Amino acid sequence: MFGGLATTAHWHLSAIFRPCDFAILYRPGGPVRVRGRIAKAKVPAISGFFSRDLNPERAVMVRGIRRGKELRLQISGGLSPEAKQRVRNFLMEHLR
Numbered sequence: 001m002f003g004g005l006a007t008t009a010h011w012h013l014s015a016i017f018r019p020c021d022f023a024i025l026y027r028p029g030g031p032v033r034v035r036g037r038i039a040k041a042k043v044p045a046i047s048g049f050f051s052r053d054l055n056p057e058r059a060v061m062v063r064g065i066r067r068g069k070e071l072r073l074q075i076s077g078g079l080s081p082e083a084k085q086r087v088r089n090f091l092m093e094h095l096r
Contacts, residue, residue: 005067013051019065019068020036020062020063020065020074021036021037021065022034022035022036022037022047022064023035023036023061023064024050024060024062024064025059025060025061026050026051026056026059026060026061026077027058027059028056028057028058031085032046032047032050032051034046034047036064037066038095042094042095043065046091046094049090049094053090054082054083054086055088056077056078056079057078058076058077058078059077059078060075060076060077060079060087061075061076061077062074062075062076062087064095069094071091071092073087073088073091073092075087075088
């Protein structure tokens with residue numbers, strides 16, 4: 001119960017205190033939330049990647065900031081370095 005509440009509070013506070021162009025929140029057993037400047041046509045592929053391909057055991061949040069053609073990603077949550085790299089590779093390819 002408190003884990004979901006804490007994740008939701010973190011989701012809202014991060015949008016206030018850490019400006020980003022987009023944010024992706026994955027929680028096991030819940031829908032993948034995508035907020036910000038991401039084309040709606042790309043959301044199903046992102047949701048599928050997190051829920052089917054990656055399928056992490058714990059909550060994951062990805063924040064993205066675009067500076068011209070550069071895309072910076074901040075990934076937090078229960079992922080190994082290898083899984084974080086998979087997320088980076090996927091998003092860099094799909095969000096060009």
